[in-house]
Amino acid sequence: MNRPAGSVRRRGVTEERGAGWDAGTVAALVAGDRTAFEAVYRRYAPWLVARLRYRCSDRAVLDDVVQETFLALWRACDRGRQPQVEDLAGWLWRIAARRLADAGRAKGARARLHQALGALRTRDEPSAEDQALLGVEHGRLARALADLAPELRSVLQAMTLDGMSVRETAALLDLPEGTVKTRAMRARRHLRASLERAAQPSATGSTDPTTPGRLPPRRPTGRRKR
């Protein structure tokens, strides 16, 4: 049985949740045990690096983001806050995405002010539409995404796949927020259209999913910073 990975997501959660996360490890983490923390780091940091590499080509920034992310975890444990061990990967990724966006932001007082204001705003939850998108059967989604213009896809990736806000996406991609909004709208419209087209038998095969994509992978990062 060859089930597409996309639809396995929810099943994966129930099956694998908390694997390796016994109560002892959690308690040790919250108590500030370094050995336990190192074990967590050794397990999650390589994954975080791999994921960040698709979004950031600057090695120094990447190292910083990884370190900052785990420092945030350490501090959260130290404050006695039990990190969401149920979804530690998701928790870490949210921190990392925010840090990455911060790194993309221009340095200076203006950026710091924005950050301070941004912290006051509640974070947007991923919309139901985005959730549904991630649930779409992978083959179809991949074809539809491959069809999408790169600049639209990078916006959609930051907002839907990476769970970033409009502002963070704008910072990451070095675009004005208005542009991000319009591109996100256009991207969703295009995607919906091509998914609908794919649903009609006559339209299948318009794009071949096995066609080698652009290699090496695009890194939709704000590379122009500094």
Added chain:
Amino acid sequence: MSPDESVSPREVTVHEVTVRYRGVPALDSVSFTLGSGVTGLLGPNGAGKTTLLRTLATALAPDAGRIEVLGRDPADPAQRTGIRRRLGFLPQDPGLHPHFTAFEFVDYVAILKEITDRRRRHDEVRRVLEAVGLGAERGKRVKALSGGMRQRVALAAALAGDPAFLVLDEPTVGLDPEQRMRFRELVAGLGEGRTVLLSTHQTEDVAALCHRVVVLDHGAVTFDGEPHALAGIARGRVWHSAERSPGAVAGWRTGLGVHRNIGTAPPGAECVEPTVEDGYLLLLDLAGRGRTGTEARA
């Protein structure tokens, strides 16, 4: 660095030191000299051990007598600071800031020891915490640590800055046997190239750690020598018998069911090899304390 400092004398001399509290002498004309290595300071509670240690740690000025620590006189403010730069003091009841982590506390003490450069200081804090076996616990809050761990954090703080003279006031009190064993291993390693004064009322600590022992009783030195010499006081005066001998100054039933007696052996008794404890108990008795061994044991 003064030429004085480069020679770095390791000796600590106490000359006829007297300290009084409200007219009552806690130390009465105490004299001895300490050299490199671990020296034990034995004595019953109230013998003046803590007063002596505070005086040597420059926390307390004596009413009479003279002290010289590492070639300096603590009565002179400038020289006193010189001593303090090379001193590590573990007080009897070291308070730690409960909301600090182990690292933050030792870091705080290291600042008080004038290690101002942050990177160098943090490296030093990591080094001493590693040395006391708390490398993995350094991020934990002091209030979350066990008694043994807190004691080790305090020792790490005393060790910060690599002091040449280390004063440890009853560091093994309140530790369980395993913790005490670990602590002993630690202290044993500290005697190399340092002058260490360890106050205790555990004769086992002295026998295991010290190359020299000073016994303090009622504010006066009653013994000063090697541990085996202290044990030697009881040579020929310790014997086993089926019952507690009436002539013994101290005696107790051992785990093997025989009674160990200390005192003047009755004729025909078979003497056994004395321990430091036997010598110490006999010494206290000779000094006219009349404390029985059974009490001391309990």
Added chain:
Amino acid sequence: MTVPGGHPTDETLRAYAAGHARAEELWAIEPHLTACPACLSRAGTHTDPDVWDPGRAWQALDVAMDEPRQGLPERLLRRAGVPEHASRLVAATPALRLAWLAAAALTLLFAALAARLGDPAGDPVLFLALAPMLPLLGVAFSFGPRWEPAYEMALVAPVSGLRVLLVRTAVVLGTCVALTVPVTLALPRPGLHALGWLVPACALTALALTLTARVAPALAAGGVAAAWCAVLLTVSSGTVFSAAGQTCMLGLLLVACLALVPLRGGFDVLHRRNGDLL
């Protein structure tokens, strides 16, 4: 690209970890990895150590994790250019706890409101009497055998006790001034006159500090507070807060500061009488 059960193959994960996955493939792999710790671990094993060395990265993080967290007073001091080691001494000050500061601010606010409601035309005597006494608490609780848990260790450290006490008292004094100035605005007649507490506050603090060389800090602070109240009760408050009174206070401040110089040795040893030795 998937195995039965929906998990990505090793090959897929290797390509992903090496950075070779196509942009649209990320949409399948990444949500799965976030939800599946087992595959996440597998993906991690394929990360190229040349690109990212976990050992070195951990060492850097290990050191960064030791960095003490800084509270608000400490951060402000650092901003103001105070060296890190000096501001760290402040972090260990018991009197800089939030509860304590909140209580001080509330007390002042009530005194100011009472002045406003009671006699809008008269002098806010209660407020002017209370405000200079707040920093005394800083002296009492900053560095002594009762309040500094590691007092004996700190005492025999080469940094002098007076210096620690001065740093902490200065910060508590500064904090009290920062608390009191805005409350002054709530007074019936805000203006220069309402700042009459400032010089007495400094003078009382300096006096208590100087006395601490000889007696326990709490006793010194308490004694000074009692003396201040006695003066206010005997001499009319108008005199105390007049120009002449302020000049007297300024003189007292100078005398107390000068007296600290010969007395500074008293901060470096235990005192036998005042309860240092428990």
